[in-house]
Amino acid sequence: MSESARRQARDPSISCLVQAPAGSGKTELLTQRILALLAIVEEPEEILALTFTRKAAAEMRGRVMQALNMQKPDEKQSHKMETWQLAQAVLQRSQTRQWNLSEHPGRLQLMTLDSLTFALARQLPLLSGLGEMPKPGENLFVLYREAAEAAINLLMRAEPEKAESLLLLLDHQMASLIKLVAEMLAKREQWLPTVAQNLVTSSARHDMQEILARLVLERVEQCNAMIPIEVKDQLPALLVFAAKQDDCTLDIKHLLDLQQWPAVNVESIALWQGIAAGLLKKTGGFPAPASINKARGFPAHAKAEKLQMQEMTALLSSITGLDELLADLIRLPAQPAYSDQQWSLLEALFELLVRANEQLQGLFARQGEADFTEVVLRALQALEDEAGTPSDLLMKLDYRIHHILVDEFQDTSSLQMRLLQNLTAGWQAGDGRHRTLFMVGDPMQSIYRFRKAEVGLFLQAAANEADLPWVESLKLERNFRSAPDIVAWVNRTFANVLPDDDDVVRGAVSHAMAASALHHTGRVKLHVQQGRDDIQEAAAIVALVQQEKSRAGLDGELQRIGILTRSRKQLHAIIPALQEAGIAFRAIKILPLATRPEIRLLRALSRALLHPADSQSWMAILRSVCCGLSSARLFPLLTADKRSVWQLIHDEQRIEAVDADTQLRLAFIKDALGPCVEVAGTVPVHDLLATAWHRLSLPELLDESAEQNVAAALELIESLDEGGQINFALLDERLEELFAAPDSSSEAAQVELLTMHGAKGLQWDVVILPGLGKTGRGADAPLLAFTDVPEAGGVKPLLAPKAEVRGKDAIYSLINSIEKSKYNYELARLLYVACTRAESGLFMYGHVSESTELAANGSFLKLLLADGLEGECFGAEIEICEAGEQIEATEKKALQRMLHIPELVTEQAEQEELETEYFWAGPEAAPVGNAVHEALQHAALIGVEQCGDSFMRSENTSMRNALMAEGLSGPMLETALSRCSRALEQALASDRGSWLLSARHPDARCEWALSVKQEGFIAHYVIDRSFIDEQGIRWVIDYKTASHEGGDLNAFLSEEESRHAPQLQRYTSILKKMQPDRPVKCALYFPMLDAWREIAQPGEDSPVMD
Amino acid sequence: MQQELFNRQLNIDESISASGVSSSLDKGGLLITASSKQAVDWKRRLVAESVLPVCETPHVLSWQEWLLELSKALPAFPVPLNRMQETELWQQVIRKDLGDSSQSSSSIRGLAKHASQAYTIMQEYAIKTEELSFSGEESDALLRWISGLHNKLDSEPLCGRMLVADLAKALLPAILDLCQKRQLLLDGFHSFTPMQEKILCRLQAAGISIVHIEHEGRATEQSMICCETEQQELQYISSRVQTELQAQPQARIAVAVSDSVDVRLLHKVLNRTLMPERVNMPDHQMLVANMAALPLSEMPMIQQLLHMLTLAGKDSVSFADFSRLLFSPYLMGYAQERFDRAGLDRTLRMNNRHYLSLQFLIESKELEGMPDLSSALMALTNWQVNNRPAREWVKALHQLLQDTGFIHISFAESERSNHEIRQLNTFRDCLSSLVALDAVTNKVSWTRFLALLRTACSDAQLALPIKYPNLSVLPISQMAGLQFDKLFVAGFDAQAFPLSSSPQPLLPLPVQQKYRVSMSRPALAYEYSAFLWQQLLQAAPEVYISWSKQSGDQESLNVSAFAGCLDVSACPETALPATEKAETESFDDAVHMPLSVDETIRGGTALIRDQSGCPFRAYTRYRLHVRELEETEPGIEATTKGSLIHLALEHIWQKLKSQAALKAMSADEQTILIEQAIDDAWQKNRSAVTTSTQSVEKRRMFLVLNDWLNEERQRPAFDVIAIEKLYELDLPRYAKQKLRIHITADRMDRDQQGHRILIDYKTGAKQSFSKWLGERMEEPQLPLYALAAALGEHDAVSFARIRSGEMGFEGLCGESTGIKGMTICDGKRSSPEDWQALLNDWAEQTDSLAEEFIQGLSTVSPRDEKACRYCGLEAVCRIEETGFDQDTGDDDE
Structure with missing residues (x-):
């Protein structure tokens, strides 16, 4: 079956969707499919292969290129031979059509969906509204928050009642409202179209109430179908009996008139809820026979009724899932309708969300960055017309795409699906073109809801209900990864753990059986602890690791071990145990940087340098390893004074009051940080901190891994720099997302610690799953519950606002329950992913409650060991142990500080010539100067003697052009031009000017461009004017067009002289190199003032002033 | 490669060797290069060949510089609009055409760039506007925009101006009169655009000799190094550069980088390796090599300046924005008021002043002891934001910068470092350049002016001193025609090279392909890449090519197939010397410090x-x-809410004294009492919150207090x-x-x-x-x-x-x-x-x-x-x- 499915899947003439479970050789299949397609297309760009990560795209490209370059394999290696043959056909095609494919692999369109959308949006700048492509930002929560805050402020001004209703919903916690709106912005692709639409549609309320009624009815129908007929006959009378009892505490008084089993309709919902309340415990589940007592309406004397009720309850409790369904019934809204208050709240919320989105758009435009959601929305906007149907713009793309392949299709989001629908929308059957769609993935491994993956889309596509081209649905079965024992256990377990049927709405995926293709032995073992004891569990795991790491795996090398957990924090207990045991390991994205001591110190250092009044950060430095003052020693320094710590440690009196060692250590801190405090705010924070870190000798005091962490944090700080300052709230937020660098030694590679999510796509000889008895942390309730409900021909949205703070709302709960079931189903799949990583050994650890011996609801162990210690785990070995005595925590270590205070060496910057600050005489000064320079050059070229009226006229035109070319216009141009003309006229008329610009000088030059070799380098200079005078002196003249009004002209000229002397002296030395015997003089000429300053050569007296 | 591309209408048979260029120039020839970088390099090479220590700088121009020089020789020739003016004009036309608000200002800015590029391609490739018709909404829009732009250029006040893209076409009729040279030497061109061909053909037909430069096949030594990670690759290159510079301090070395190289990381590694002493001098800004400098807008002083300007004229500013301003060392009087300003920041945080009224602050006691801060804030609050011509904004803004201390009024008060002076000088150039707007607009709003100033500062690069001017870092695409002693090519993986095609988005793709617009299709991109590869091999006697197998999250990258024939060697270990560890000691942190009798402790x-x-x-x-x-934090703090409730309850129970009194009240009376209590609480607790926040909180208080009193009744x-x-x-x-x-x-x-x-x-x-x-x-x-x-x-x-x-x-x-x-x-x-x-x-x-x-x-x-x-x-x-x-x-x- 599997082999024929593979053959079909390789066939380039058909479209198909392949379900490829873990270890089924999906990548090889994709490679072969791409090769098969390459052999038949006109251009390689006709094939588009989409992946979800850049890594996967690179891997795919690597596999194709590898195939193109592979040697002919042995005949026995059949699958390699197939690949080789396919590759040979491609190479031939490439040669015939001059693709140069081997040299130009970039022609293979293997990319991520994100890159594709980015490329589409870039290619359609007008229609996407992204004329200037934004930078793809990955940490934009700060923008969402800013947009949310701005929107709330705007709403408060424009529609205060609406704002008030929303704020009161959250007990007037503005920060919470901002956070919730920001979270909504992060997933705006889900609600934006609906919300925008609902703002303008009057029927929205009615439409949603219809859906609500349908959902309610659906539940009632499900319930009704599960209840046996005899119960329907007898139960009404029993419940009426119970309702009549005074001692009955159940909420069933409204059942007094219940004559018969209620009708299956929305109107009877209260009766249905009453029945559910009469049957279930308040905490859920059916009551035990002994609990059917007077409080439930069956006093001891009513023996017959009580017995009957006990029998009925026993019957009902044997029906799987009925208790949950009845509990759901109780939670349903009494009326499938929004109250006016709810609806106006919803409208207020819509208003706020739309405003927040507008604000976000503004921020994206201002910052020049945007999230991928924005780019996808814009790309779709460009590809669809106003009605949302695909336009013919795909014509504009580089080539018509004829073949699309999508990897990991189970991770597709609804937005990406829309894109795929657009890309394939024009594929008409029978238009003579050969087009195919190929999707591959494993819905059982769909675990990325947090990245918006919707597994229901896979199910829809497999059923050809996804508005995509028709596809053949194929399944691969053979498992090329795990031992048969593991495959068999996974089959047994997940046939039970995963639901029996697929459900698009609730994201349920049923199990698909796998058949082992390998023959080695395998082991599956569950280690159950009675009562939670993390330290004991960690010790057991360490013992197992020690044992397994010395064994050889299938390939003869030592076994590789993966320790996988649901959350990072679960690994935190294991890490010290491994360290204690001296086992090297690689913890990938596990240990948060923020809590590392070196990062805390770095943060304190940055705060102290940038905020002199942050006494806490200064104190952290004084107590750190590079200073090491105890709390007691700090007392005389810091107490009873409001000045900053920096000021206090410079207070001589206070310093005198402390001991010599403290003085020495303080002196070191002051010397080390003094220069940094001086320049804080004027240099990039990264540079400031790197210097401070270095000056405090911290690299010498910390180990290498700490230095790596510091480097990573400094990189983050660099990215957050705001002109020598930093937003610390943002830094803290971002630090939370950074993790300590893993041990990169080869020894550490044998044991890897990852989250289950991070383990997808990887495999180990031995997989260890600790902490299966623990539960996850609940997420905050969103501001708006949202779900899509399938309707004939599409989906319809259903929304409800959050209930008031600490309150409940039935509609909101109903909608949220759909999302909750998606979450629960995905959790089971996460366990599937974790278990299927194992090749030879799968070892699981978890605890049950000491008292009930049951695993906690919501834990993985509950799925594996539903009946607690009494049950079995689908045939896995089980080892039960009691929680032992708490192992003593290791003794506290003493605080460390540097032993010897290092001597600080102050680096001297290389002597740099002093930079000259401009005199700013207005924006026109520089253009005027340039124009006058040019005009003087022209005058000197023809000689002042030839400069008559016509010269002035032509120069005026040239100067006007020059000024215009520099951007001047209008009144400023006219003023500037008249200044230029005046300067030129003045120069031409004056004696000095006439002498300078005369054509009679020998070897006269204007704008003389000279190049000089200096110490092996070449420098270029331009000298404004130069000539040899009557005395044989070579003059070097620099024009300075600065003007001066009022004040002391001489002082001004002297200032100019001293500013420009080095430059002219440099010119002089250059000319002396050209003609060593020629005397050279240099001077400044000020055409605006007709002034002249001769510049003395170094060692000469100042020449006479003009 | 070059040779075969010349075989179109234009026939350049003649060539001279590179060593003969100097004498050709001495005989009156002019060397024209494809890029200005290459022109500079040729000047250097020619001077280096000279035996004299000083010589006249050879006349070498890039194609574009040459055209501009020719145009200046004609006084009556239209003056092209400068870049800012042209961009502004495109934006005006596009904004007017689109009319609605569907496009953000950044999108309009982007569309203007695309339009300008598309127009330049059309002129260079002589693409007729008719070719664009009916090719889709984007090219239709381009057509309308071009027409709109021409209308503007044909009417006052722009009549007589032109776009730079039109320069070549406009020069064509007069080219023979303008070009006084007998021989033109061409170098570095991969191909000629039709417009370039037209010009050259006309000159050639008139007897001007057009020759290209034949580069002698240099005996190149090429090595290829495979590195595991990008970090390792860049460290290897940096260490090699260091070794080469130590051996030959004047050697000209280039590091050519592909698009896959993280240039910022390369700069860091080069800095660390070649300027280790810099870690001690954070304020001594210098570039390690000749490379693209940072934009002016990224400099701390300019960022702070621009940030301050965003607050000018505003009534209310956020605390985050104000705090940044408080800690700006360039804001007037920072040195004297530094600690007081930090104290003010702490107080504002403590009082949760999430938003601040600057005017209110100036008038409050909080600024006591900080006269300079007061004066700077005053200047900011007095800033008038009504529309003005750009020239007026420029002058007023300069004054504002003086009033707030960013620009010193006289040099006497200046104690600024060279780096700060450079920032200010470049900033003033940017500011001055904005007067160009007056040629194309009347009055500009403050927001728009500020946005343009920001753009000008982002576009401007700050020229910094260079530690090793003989070391260059540049993209592979800019390497054509350049010569070095040693060349390192970094990131030469199969993904980065050959280059991918990059068609212009506003021009229809079939049209671009028909006209063979450079890089518009994969085959053309491949052709250009092959040219670049040849240029790389000829760029130095020794060429070291490297790539890393892992870059970012991509693994197992292959080397570009262009370098596939070279022998690969693994990257040698270039680990930095391990830091010598300092000794530490443990210390006693548990010494008690008993409370002294005279120590006052205030605590609850x-x-x-x-x-x-x-x-x-x-x-x-x-x-x-x-x-x-x-x-x-925004809104009202939990502690303030709590203390308001306390105050209100105090009021209520002062009035009631007993539950009996509470029970005796009607619902209306209870309402009145609660409302009075709320008003009283707000009277006593004057939290700095907005009126609207106060109103919401009053409503919340009412609901809470009412519920609570009902609870107390029970x-x-x-x-x-x-x-x-x-x-x-x-x-x-x-x-x-x-x-x-x-x-x-x-x-x-x-x-x-x-x-x-x-x-x-x-x-x-x-x-x-x-x-x-x-x-x-x-x-x-x-x-x-x-x-x-x-x-x-x-x-x-x-x-x-x-x-x-x-x-x-x-x-x-x-x-x-x-x-x-x-x-x-x-x-x-x-x-x-x-x-x-x-x-x-x-x-x-x-x-x-x-x-x-x-x-x-x-x-x-x-x-x-x-x-x-x-x-x-x-x-x-x-x-x-x-x-x-x-x-x-x-x-x-």
Whole structure:
């Protein structure tokens, strides 16, 4: 079956969707499919292969290129031979059509969906509204928050009642409202179209109430179908009996008139809820026979009724899932309708969300960055017309795409699906073109809801209900990864753990059986602890690791071990145990940087340098390893004074009051940080901190891994720099997302610690799953519950606002329950992913409650060991142990500080010539100067003697052009031009000017461009004017067009002289190199003032002033 | 490669060798290069060939420079608009055409860039506008925009101006008169555009000799190095460069980088390797090599300046924005007022001033002692934002920068570093350049002007001194025609090279392909890449090509197939020398510092709570007075909300005095009383919140208080016997030296059985009484109240939880008070067994905690893991270094 499915899947003439479970050789299949397609297309760009990560795209490209370059394999290696043959056909095609494919692999369109959308949006700048492509930002929560805050402020001004209703919903916690709106912005692709639409549609309320009624009815129908007929006959009378009892505490008084089993309709919902309340415990589940007592309406004397009720309850409790369904019934809204208050709240919320989105758009435009959601929305906007149907713009793309392949299709989001629908929308059957769609993935491994993956889309596509081209649905079965024992256990377990049927709405995926293709032995073992004891569990795991790491795996090398957990924090207990045991390991994205001591110190250092009044950060430095003052020693320094710590440690009196060692250590801190405090705010924070870190000798005091962490944090700080300052709230937020660098030694590679999510796509000889008895942390309730409900021909949205703070709302709960079931189903799949990583050994650890011996609801162990210690785990070995005595925590270590205070060496910057600050005489000064320079050059070229009226006229035109070319216009141009003309006229008329610009000088030059070799380098200079005078002196003249009004002209000229002397002296030395015997003089000429300053050569007296 | 591309209409048969260029130029030839970088390089090469120490700079121009030079020779020739003017004009035309608000200003800016590029291609490739018709919305729009632009150029005031893209076409008729050279030497061209061909053909036809330069096949030594990671590759290159420079300080070395190289990382590695001393001089800004410098807008001074300008003329600014301004070293008087400004920042944080009115601040006492800050803020608030011509904005803004201290009025007051002077000089150029807008617009709004200034600063690069001017870092695409002594090619992987095609988005793709517009299709991109590859091989006698197998999250990258024929060697180890470790010692951090008699400690119940949580925390906060800097938050803080509720309840019970009075009130009367209480509370607590926030909070208060009073109506009858009563509790009771704790009890009731019930209002989360028990109590507030009020066996203490959706009492007592939520100490439901014993125990525990404080215990010994959760002192106490019980608590996903 599997082999024929593979053959079909390789066939380039058909479209198909392949379900490829873990270890089924999906990548090889994709490679072969791409090769098969390459052999038949006109251009390689006709094939588009989409992946979800850049890594996967690179891997795919690597596999194709590898195939193109592979040697002919042995005949026995059949699958390699197939690949080789396919590759040979491609190479031939490439040669015939001059693709140069081997040299130009970039022609293979293997990319991520994100890159594709980015490329589409870039290619359609007008229609996407992204004329200037934004930078793809990955940490934009700060923008969402800013947009949310701005929107709330705007709403408060424009529609205060609406704002008030929303704020009161959250007990007037503005920060919470901002956070919730920001979270909504992060997933705006889900609600934006609906919300925008609902703002303008009057029927929205009615439409949603219809859906609500349908959902309610659906539940009632499900319930009704599960209840046996005899119960329907007898139960009404029993419940009426119970309702009549005074001692009955159940909420069933409204059942007094219940004559018969209620009708299956929305109107009877209260009766249905009453029945559910009469049957279930308040905490859920059916009551035990002994609990059917007077409080439930069956006093001891009513023996017959009580017995009957006990029998009925026993019957009902044997029906799987009925208790949950009845509990759901109780939670349903009494009326499938929004109250006016709810609806106006919803409208207020819509208003706020739309405003927040507008604000976000503004921020994206201002910052020049945007999230991928924005780019996808814009790309779709460009590809669809106003009605949302695909336009013919795909014509504009580089080539018509004829073949699309999508990897990991189970991770597709609804937005990406829309894109795929657009890309394939024009594929008409029978238009003579050969087009195919190929999707591959494993819905059982769909675990990325947090990245918006919707597994229901896979199910829809497999059923050809996804508005995509028709596809053949194929399944691969053979498992090329795990031992048969593991495959068999996974089959047994997940046939039970995963639901029996697929459900698009609730994201349920049923199990698909796998058949082992390998023959080695395998082991599956569950280690159950009675009562939670993390330290004991960690010790057991360490013992197992020690044992397994010395064994050889299938390939003869030592076994590789993966320790996988649901959350990072679960690994935190294991890490010290491994360290204690001296086992090297690689913890990938596990240990948060923020809590590392070196990062805390770095943060304190940055705060102290940038905020002199942050006494806490200064104190952290004084107590750190590079200073090491105890709390007691700090007392005389810091107490009873409001000045900053920096000021206090410079207070001589206070310093005198402390001991010599403290003085020495303080002196070191002051010397080390003094220069940094001086320049804080004027240099990039990264540079400031790197210097401070270095000056405090911290690299010498910390180990290498700490230095790596510091480097990573400094990189983050660099990215957050705001002109020598930093937003610390943002830094803290971002630090939370950074993790300590893993041990990169080869020894550490044998044991890897990852989250289950991070383990997808990887495999180990031995997989260890600790902490299966623990539960996850609940997420905050969103501001708006949202779900899509399938309707004939599409989906319809259903929304409800959050209930008031600490309150409940039935509609909101109903909608949220759909999302909750998606979450629960995905959790089971996460366990599937974790278990299927194992090749030879799968070892699981978890605890049950000491008292009930049951695993906690919501834990993985509950799925594996539903009946607690009494049950079995689908045939896995089980080892039960009691929680032992708490192992003593290791003794506290003493605080460390540097032993010897290092001597600080102050680096001297290389002597740099002093930079000259401009005199700013207005924006026109520089253009005027340039124009006058040019005009003087022209005058000197023809000689002042030839400069008559016509010269002035032509120069005026040239100067006007020059000024215009520099951007001047209008009144400023006219003023500037008249200044230029005046300067030129003045120069031409004056004696000095006439002498300078005369054509009679020998070897006269204007704008003389000279190049000089200096110490092996070449420098270029331009000298404004130069000539040899009557005395044989070579003059070097620099024009300075600065003007001066009022004040002391001489002082001004002297200032100019001293500013420009080095430059002219440099010119002089250059000319002396050209003609060593020629005397050279240099001077400044000020055409605006007709002034002249001769510049003395170094060692000469100042020449006479003009 | 070059040769075959010349075989079109234009026929350039003649060539000269590179060594003959100098003599050709001496004979009056002109060397024209494809890029200005190459022109500069040719000048260098020609000067280097010269035997003289000083010579005239050879005349070498890039194609574009040459055209501009020719155009200047004609006085009547139209003056092209400069880039800013042209961009502004495109934007005006596009904005007018699109009319709606569907495009943001950044999108319009982007569209203008695309339009300008598309127009330039059309001119260079002589693409007729008709070709664009009916090719889709984007090219239709381009057509309209081109037409709109021409209309503008044909009418006043722009009549007579032109676009730079039109220059070549406009010069064509006069080219023979303008070109005075007998010979043109061409170098570095991969291909010629049709427009270039036209010009050259015309010159050639007129007898001007057009020759290309033949590069002698240089004996190149090529090596290929495979590195594991990008970091390793860049470190290898940097170390090699360092070795080469040490051996030959004047060697000309280039590092050509592909698109896959993280250039910022390369700069860092080069900096670290070649300028290790820089780590000690953060203010000494210099570039390690000849490379693209950072944009001016990224410089701290300019960022602060631009940030300040965004606040100019605003009534209200956010705290975050204001705080940035406060710490700007360039804002007037920073040196003198630095610590005061930091103090102001701390105070504003403490008072949660999330938004600030600058005017209000100037008039307040908060700025006392900071005259310069006051004056700078005044200048900002006085800033007029009405529309003005750009030239007026420029002058006014310069004045504002002087008034706020960013620009010094005279050089005398200047103590600025070279780097700061360079930033200011370049900034002034950017500012001045904005007057160009006046040619194309009338008046500009302040927002628009500021946006344009920001763009100008982003476009401008700050010229920094270069440590090794003979070392260049540049993209592979700019390497054509350049010559070096050694060349390193980084990131030469198959993904980055050959280059991918990059068609122009506004021009129809078929048209671009028809005209063979450069890079518009994969085959053309491949052709150009092959040309670049040849250029790389000829660029130096020694070429070292490298790539890394892993870059970012991409693994197993292959080398570009162009280099596939070269032998590969693995990257040698280039690890930096390990840092020598310094010795450390352990030190005693547990020395007690007893409270001295004259030391004043002001503390309430929080002091004992801190002492109980961790002695170090109490010591740090109350003895050293070290506090964390707070963050402001939007809206009204929980503590303010709580204290307003307290004030309102004080008002209410002052009026009512008993439950009987409460019950005697009608609903309307209750409403009136609550409203009065709310007004009174706001009168007393003048929190700096906006009117709208106040209004919402008043509404919330009403709902909460109303619910609470209804709750109070339900409990057994009582009289209020004390409200907001102050107590002073001296602890330990029997010690000589005592610690005085100040306590305000919110309320004391007496019920009909005579029980005194001490009540503390709580507006926060639920407090289980387990937190009040044990050796180190988590929440010692009520125990302290019980002691202060000397409660006895018939009395009770309770929190009154006044919280939306969670109203109720949580307390302990010895006898039943009939109040729901009050637990009797009878040993049931985990409650203590004996109320009186509990009171005694509380007394002992608090005595012991106070004693610890007086003794100056400052050890880091938190009660449990939870005590550290919101402490914030981790960096100070260093608990992660000394060790802590492993955190295996709640799971996070």
